[in-house]
Amino acid sequence: MTNIAILGFGTVGSGVYEVLTRNGANFCPDINIKHILDLRTFPDHPLADRVTADFDKILNDKKVSVVVETMGGTGAAYKFSLAALQAGKHVVTSNKACVDKYGEELERVAAENGVCYLYEASVGGGIPVIAPLKECFAGDKILRIAGILNGTTNYILTHMQTEGKALQDMVKVAQELGYAEADPHADLAGLDSARKISILAGIAHGRYISYESIPYVEGIEEVTLQDIRLAAEMGCVIRLIAKAVLVGEKLSISVAPHVVAATSMLNSVCEAFNAISVTGDCVGEVMFYGAGAGSLPTAAAVVGDIARVVTGSAKPAMPRKACEEGFIIAENDEEKFITLKNGKKYRYFE
Secondary structure: OEEEEEEOOOHHHHHHHHHHHHHHHHHOOOEEEEEEEOOOOOOOOOOHHHEEOOHHHHHOOOOEEEEEEOOOOOOHHHHHHHHHHHOOOEEEEOOHHHHHHHHHHHHHHHHHOOOOEEOHHHOOOOOOOHHHHHOOOOOOOEEEEEEEOOHHHHHHHHHHHHHOOOHHHHHHHHHHHOOOOOOOHHHHOOHHHHHHHHHHHHHHOOEEOOHHHOOEEOOOOOOOHHHHHHHHHOOOEEEEEEEEEEEOOEEEEEEEEEEEOOOOHHHHOOOOEEEEEEEEOOOEEEEEEEEOOOHHHHHHHHHHHHHHHHHOOOOOOOOOEEOOOOOEEOOOOOOOEEEOOOOOEEEEEO
């Protein structure tokens, strides 16, 4: 039996319980949730007796081999993840902020202790893209990663077009539906997408890249209803695109709203869905598409990582290089632009 502990029993953490309850018997019936760390109590939950506010109880339990971190943030989540890895426990997380800020250290500590630090759910929710980048594309040279990595902004832009509502009106709707946080700045300003593309680019190119090193990050705050209508007249849509493009031996990374051509596969990505295009010099373009957020899609990705640990298919990460100065460049000479009839200039994605 594999005993696991879940840190944080909110949207994703409770989703992990539901996915394991619903489908665990299909792939690994011997997973047991032994502890749940949360400051709240859940008296009506079937696992109410396993809830604790004491992390040391989990850390010192030698029968717990996998710690599932779904707390979010970079404070306690980092501290607990580090301690678990140092204690020889595998850590699985959905926490993109922690992966972005501390991933280099946590993967190194995991390797030193012969365990895994896995974070498939940190990018793209339920879309499996990190494991394929690490494993399936290992024999290829990644020329470009580009995608719609934020479901909140994609939902807003989709409905600005279909309903003719202004951005701030759609932000309120997205908040009411639970797509947007009370403070949606990280989504609207492109910071969420920046964290995700930095994780993907770092994996693809064997380096640790922080979103803070991305030279150009622009969100959707300045996208107007008129812009969207003028793009639609050309058969195009406006989407927030995160890109990492190999230019010679350097990498150009950016996040910005793009006018997306009708011929692009990303043109049809609507609502809160995500899509990630990976282009290799041998395989060509491969598309990953699916639900980029939500309790069960994200939890399914977490459980997938748990299953990889349990079955032994996951291995400690190979060391990556630091991102030396000059590797990330600000300009890409092949960047294309388009000017709308109102004179506004956008990046163009084909």
